[in-house]
Amino acid sequence: MNTSNNKILVIVPAFNECGNIGRTVEEIRKIAKNVDVLVIDDGSLDATAKEASSAGGMVVSLPFNLGIGAAVQTGFQYAQRYQYDIAVQIDGDGQHDAAFIDKILEPILCQEADMVVGSRFLAKTGGFQSSFSRRMGINFFVHLINALTGVKINDPTSGFRAYNKKMIVLFSEYYPHDFPEPEAIVVTQQAGGRIVEVPVVMRKREAGSSSIRYFKTLYYMVKVTLAILLHMIRHKENKP
């Protein structure tokens, strides 16, 4: 794919991902040659930053844990500061296969989308499909977002995404903080951004544990639902 005219930044948020992050960075660098890899070390207590750095990634270390949203936003801020045209977001836990970076870049390079979401459920692609209870939760967000915005995104919690410059500018100013993925879709849609989903295959994480654990799933759902509803009634002035 011809990406030579575009400066592309791959943002990898990572919190205590020692054992995963090195592999993730190496894989991205091996597969996507003409991109810069920026790892946002979100106040990790282990050797995440060191591992990412020796794997050849650029590492920005937050002084303490700010949460995934603020970490990703730091990546957008970097992208804006150094005038990147496109940002790709990939989880640091190895769940996302870098081989699909080309796929999720495509709609942006063709200027068909402002934001692209890599989706596990769009096509029968196989791979890791998440547990039943979590799929129920994801399904709930599919319908909630659809009801509120009229957009149907099949995998709204996926953190495998690509953004064009318009979204980089928007999100470096305002990006939802706590559990940002579903809410970011609503923010994008309300700002008039075009969202396209492309099918990807995800893997099970290789080491450590996900930031959203079993017993937290319900809490997560309630919290994100409230956050999305509150976002809908936000003062328009504050909106980018």
Added chain:
Amino acid sequence: MNIHVVSVVVSVAIFIFVIELVRRRRLTFKYAITWLLISAGAIFFAVFYRLIFACAALLGFELPSNFIFFTLFCVFITLSLLLTVFLCQQNNRNDVMAQKIALLEFELKELKKKLKVE
């Protein structure tokens, strides 16, 4: 000692305590002013306690004590809501600062690397 004297003494003590905190620079004026107003109000009503009875009767409270508790409750809820707003603002600023520091630190590191090479 009757309840009248106790309430005057307590409210005056709180008032003096707030002033002392400002004097020792543990409280800035911005945050002290609410507490000063509240404790001044407390002194006022402790001295003219008959006003409380009148207010309570006027608003239909059966007991003046109910009126006092209700009023205090409202005051503290408002106060804690304002404090939460303030906390939120501080939290946001903290996040923004952490992000800026992280990016600056990164740039500094890169610059140092570049200098070493040259």
